Amino acid sequence: xxxxxxxxxxxxxxxxxxxxxxxxxxxxxxxxxxxxxxxxxxxxxxxxxxxxxxxxxxxxxxxxxxxxxxxxxxxxxxxxxxxxxxxxxxxxxxxxxxxxxxxxxxxxxxxxxxxxxxxxxxxxxxxxxxxxxxxxxxxxxxxxxxxxxxxxxxxxxxxxxxxxxxxxxxxxxxxxxxxxxxxxxxxxxxxxxxxxxxxxxxxxxxxxxxxxxxxxxxxxxxxxxxxxxxxxxxxxxxxxxxxxxxxxxxxxxxxxxxxxxxxxxxxxxxxxxxxxxxxxxxxxxxxxxxxxxxxxxxxxxxxxxxxxxxxxxxxxxxxxxxxxxxxxxxxxxxxxxxxxxxxxxxxxxxxxxxxxxxxxxxxxxxxxxxxxxxxxxxxxxxxxxxxxxxxxxxxxxxxxxxxxxxxxxxxxxxxxxxxxxx
Amino acid sequence: xxxxxxxxxxxxxxxxxxxxxxxxxxxxxxxxxxxxxxxxxxxxxxxxxxxxxxxxxxxxxxxxxxxxxxxxxxxxxxxxxxxxxxxxxxxxxxxxxxxxxxxxxxxxxxxxxxxxxxxxxxxxxxxxxxxxxxxxxxxxxxxxxxxxxxxxxxxxxxxxxxxxxxxxxxxxxxxxxxxxxxxxxxxxxxxxxxxxxxxxxxxxxxxxxxxxxxxxxxxxxxxxxxxxxxxxxxxxxxxxxxxxxxxxxxxxxxxxxxxxxxxxxxxxxxxxxxxxxxxxxxxxxxxxxxxx
Numbered sequence: 112x113x114x115x116x117x118x119x120x121x122x123x124x125x126x127x128x129x130x131x132x133x134x135x136x137x138x139x140x141x142x143x144x145x146x147x148x149x150x151x152x153x154x155x156x157x158x159x160x161x162x163x164x165x166x167x168x169x170x171x172x173x174x175x176x177x178x179x180x181x182x183x184x185x186x187x188x189x190x191x192x193x194x195x196x197x198x199x200x201x202x203x204x205x206x207x208x209x210x211x212x213x214x215x216x217x218x219x220x221x222x223x224x225x226x227x228x229x230x231x232x233x234x235x236x237x238x239x240x241x242x243x244x245x246x247x248x249x250x251x252x253x254x255x256x257x258x259x260x261x262x263x264x265x266x267x268x269x270x271x272x273x274x275x276x277x278x279x280x281x282x283x284x285x286x287x288x289x290x291x292x293x294x295x296x297x298x299x300x301x302x303x304x305x306x307x308x309x310x311x312x313x314x315x316x317x318x319x320x321x322x323x324x325x326x327x328x329x330x331x332x333x334x335x336x337x338x339x340x341x342x343x344x345x346x347x348x349x350x351x352x353x354x355x356x357x358x359x360x361x362x363x364x365x366x367x368x369x370x371x372x373x374x375x376x377x378x379x380x381x382x383x384x385x386x387x388x389x390x391x392x393x394x395x396x397x398x399x400x401x402x403x404x405x406x407x408x409x410x411x412x413x414x415x416x417x418x419x420x421x422x423x424x425x426x427x428x429x430x431x432x433x434x435x436x437x438x439x440x441x442x443x444x445x446x447x448x449x450x451x452x453x454x455x456x457x458x459x460x461x462x463x464x465x466x467x468x469x470x471x472x473x474x475x476x477x478x479x480x481x482x483x484x485x486x487x488x489x490x491x492x493x494x495x496x497x498x499x500x501x502x503x504x505x506x507x508x509x510x511x512x513x514x515x516x517x518x519x520x521x522x523x524x525x526x527x528x529x530x531x532x533x
Numbered sequence: 534x535x536x537x538x539x540x541x542x543x544x545x546x547x548x549x550x551x552x553x554x555x556x557x558x559x560x561x562x563x564x565x566x567x568x569x570x571x572x573x574x575x576x577x578x579x580x581x582x583x584x585x586x587x588x589x590x591x592x593x594x595x596x597x598x599x600x601x602x603x604x605x606x607x608x609x610x611x612x613x614x615x616x617x618x619x620x621x622x623x624x625x626x627x628x629x630x631x632x633x634x635x636x637x638x639x640x641x642x643x644x645x646x647x648x649x650x651x652x653x654x655x656x657x658x659x660x661x662x663x664x665x666x667x668x669x670x671x672x673x674x675x676x677x678x679x680x681x682x683x684x685x686x687x688x689x690x691x692x693x694x695x696x697x698x699x700x701x702x703x704x705x706x707x708x709x710x711x712x713x714x715x716x717x718x719x720x721x722x723x724x725x726x727x728x729x730x731x732x733x734x735x736x737x738x739x740x741x742x743x744x745x746x747x748x749x750x751x752x753x754x755x756x757x758x759x760x761x762x763x764x765x766x767x768x769x770x771x772x773x774x775x776x777x778x779x780x781x782x783x784x785x786x787x788x789x790x791x792x793x794x795x796x797x798x799x800x801x802x803x804x805x806x807x808x809x810x811x812x813x814x815x816x817x818x819x820x821x822x823x824x825x
Contacts, residue, residue: 346631346634349682355603
């Protein structure tokens with residue numbers, strides 16, 4: 112305990128650590144504010160003037176005007192939405208073949224008549240997409256019968272989408288079976304409580320990315336700086352300066368990044384959800400993000416899941432960075448190597464394609480975070496990695512690889528620190 | 534208590550830094566003398582367990598130090614030639630941190646630090662950041678950390694570099710007192726540091742121990758080889774070419790008094806002098822790159 116406290120004090124006294132911890136907290140708060148700034152609502156005031164609301168005010172207005180299209184999204188509500196849209200479209204001569212993007216549709220009208228039902232209609236378009244091309248029908252093509260079949264069609268759409276993205280065959284059948292098993296647990300009818308958008312989910316992933324990056328930077332010099340300054344010459348000759356110090360140092364480092372991550376992500380979720388409205392967290396992911404998400408969670412559950420997965424990714428990245436730090440003779444070399452491996456999944460995602468892409472991006476320590484290759488996108492997409500006859504859903508693969516890396520790199524870091532130099 | 538070094542060798546690519554060194558180090562102060570690059574630091578690093586020998590073993594009371602592991606490091610104190618501190622740490626923070634690595638409780642550490650700081654004149658800088666200290670003061674902090682755990686084996690690599698003469702004397706006295714029942718190995722090329730306190734000395738050259746023994750035994754080697762003479766100032770250069778001049782003092786009247794090393798007197802008026810350890814050192818290491 113004494114050594115742990117001493118090590119913690121040493122880490123926390125370092126100026127760069129203090130700056131990075133402050134940056135993590137600040138960044139989390141700033142990022143949390145962004146999703147809300149993208150929300151806009153346009154209406155006509157009593158004097159007939161067009162008013163554009165943004166941010167928190169827009170969200171409040173959306174919540175007020177959502178009307179019946181919230182709570183449980185039953186087939187009846189979906190049918191009402193179809194009717195409302197048809198009625199709106201019929202006001203225009205020849206209907207609205209280009210939907211609300213028709214030049215005759217004013218912004219105020221699109222917000223007044225379509226905004227509240229837009230999300231429901233979009234999901235109906237999505238699930239009725241052509242199984243061979245993935246092209247969705249236009250809103251004007253939706254019928255009340257589509258609304259009645261919506262939930263049945265959701266299941267079919269999940270199946271179609273997996274076949275469309277992965278082709279046909281026994282392995283893909285197995286992927287479909289996995290997806291359907293999860294999809295059977297999705298609560299239906301879906302729920303929707305305004306206002307939360309995919310931005311909230313994406314920014315949660317982005318916040319995780321930045322926190323993992325800061326965690327990695329924090330750990331880069333942990334062992335390497337001692338080697339660079341030759342402080343290790345004295346330390347390694349002390350009673351507890353080898354195996355014990357390495358273990359305690361890893362523990363202290365993990366404590367620092369854990370506290371940083373927990374504080375950062377908690378602040379992020381607190382600020383973001385306070386701005387979006389806590390009730391919106393009860394919304395189904397299937398109505399908020401995509402009907403094809405086969406994970407049976409609400410938006411709030413997905414936020415927590417992304418945060419938890421982010422923590423596991425952070426641990427894997429940190430343990431790998433510590434391993435590099437324990438083997439490198441300079442902080443610079445350690446930093447370069449850590450950055451390369453941190454960016455590698457993002458680079459590989461762009462370079463590789465298909466199965467190789469999923470494997471490489473999932474098994475690297477920081478594979479759980481990134482821009483397009485992250486856990487966030489894997490969990491909302493139908494991405495599967497294939498090996499032989501086996502099929503693994505990529506979020507599972509990412510987490511399994513990360514846990515293995517944590518277990519693997521801790522002893523390797525200890526060994527790296529203890530090994531004698533030439 | 535005995536530190537056994539058997540056939541210790543360290544090979545770096547094309548250079549043998551330490552070449553089959555055999556030494557049995559018993560309690561007392563041991564001086565390890567040698568020019569820069571003689572292999573002293575490499576030898577010490579292997580004794581400290583920091584560097585893996587290419588060949589040979591280091592044992593403590595007959596047991597290989599690697600096998601002793603933590604037990605060996607518990608009774609060990611080491612001051613390397615070059616070492617780093619943590620920039621944000623004060624002297625106290627650093628010593629307390631090292632004490633925790635040495636397995637000392639907070640109370641035990643505080644007591645020991647309080648005791649050692651005044652001895653090394655560090656009381657006034659205890660709350661100062663180490664980065665703000667002078668080279669000599671940093672060195673003293675390094676010495677204090679090595680002494681924190683009252684080590685049975687204390688290895689000091691160039692401990693007095695950067696210390697002023699007063700601090701040097703103080704340090705030597707402290708070490709003499711400390712070493713009564715412990716092994717202290719001091720590597721230095723400042724011969725006066727060990728001349729009066731070392732019970733035994735080992736001289737290293739090109740990775741090998743070329744002489745070993747008590748100061749008296751080693752100095753005896755120099756009997757009839759140390760001379761002093763008064764010579765004309767204009768002859769000084771030719772004498773310097775011919776022999777190793779240890780010291781020169783201007784006597785006025787265009788003459789200088791020199792102390793020199795030679796198998797035989799170079800002038801008729803040369804007087805034989807009492808040899809010192811430094812004379813032996815200069816005899817063995819005449820000039821850089823030159824092998825006697």
